[in-house]
Amino acid sequence: MPPPLSALRSGDDPASSFKSRGYRQLRWLNLPKWRLCGTMVPPRDTALAATAVALRGGELFRRVGCGVCHVESITTAPAGTVIDGGMFAVPDALGDKIIHPFGDFLLHDIGTGDGIVQVGPQDTANKLRTAPLWGLRTKPRFMHDLLSLSLESIARHEGEAREPARRFRELSPEERQALITFLNTL
Numbered sequence: 181m182p183p184p185l186s187a188l189r190s191g192d193d194p195a196s197s198f199k200s201r202g203y204r205q206l207r208w209l210n211l212p213k214w215r216l217c218g219t220m221v222p223p224r225d226t227a228l229a230a231t232a233v234a235l236r237g238g239e240l241f242r243r244v245g246c247g248v249c250h251v252e253s254i255t256t257a258p259a260g261t262v263i264d265g266g267m268f269a270v271p272d273a274l275g276d277k278i279i280h281p282f283g284d285f286l287l288h289d290i291g292t293g294d295g296i297v298q299v300g301p302q303d304t305a306n307k308l309r310t311a312p313l314w315g316l317r318t319k320p321r322f323m324h325d326l327l328s329l330s331l332e333s334i335a336r337h338e339g340e341a342r343e344p345a346r347r348f349r350e351l352s353p354e355e356r357q358a359l360i361t362f363l364n365t366l
């Protein structure tokens with residue numbers, strides 16, 4: 181029997197546990213492999229993305245304001261840019277690339293915070309990094325605490341995301357379904 185989730189010490193890095201404790205650990209966590217040990221993201225479901233309902237859902241995603249944090253496209257820094265206080269120079273393979281993370285990688289307080297101060301000032305305690313939505317359709321659980329089993333996790337958005345979440349709730353059932361179909365293409 182795998183150990184219960186509560187047996188993970190805080191600070192345990194699932195990726196290194198994966199290395200030291202073997203593949204079973206990964207299956208026990210029930211997370212897609214790429215999420216723990218790689219940067220590869222599954223490609224979009226282009227067939228579903230081309231359907232009228234998914235295209236409509238994408239429009240609604242942008243109109244409602246989800247894209248303010250779940251930013252669709254980002255261009256990486258030019259190759260050669262020195263970051264991390266001079267510790268890292270962006271290599272050719274990573275420089276000037278257009279990526280579609282559906283996330284801004286920034287900290288926001290959307291009301292789901294756990295009170296843990298991030299590397300930064302005290303007010304980061306209830307902020308979390310926007311979860312990138314790429315690969316979303318492969319995930320069985322959502323949000324940093326993995327407590328959401330369905331995309332009803334959208335209903336947990338409050339705080340800085342209150343207005344987009346309210347506009348999402350005010351959509352018709354068909355529109356909400358279209359937006360979720362769009363999310364299922366990611």
Ligand code: HEC
Nearest residue numbers: 246249288292308309310311322323324334340341344348
């Ligand atoms: C103010 C920024 C912000 C806005 C606006 C926002 N989100 Fe989020 N979203 C977040 C953050 C931060 C998280 C991570 C929260 C956590 O882990 O507790 C998140 C998590 C999610 C997740 C879970 C992803 C995962 O892998 O666990 C989904 C799905 C999601 N958002 C969809 C939406 C949708 C749909 C909208 C529009 C109705 C929206 N979000 C608007 C910041 C935002």
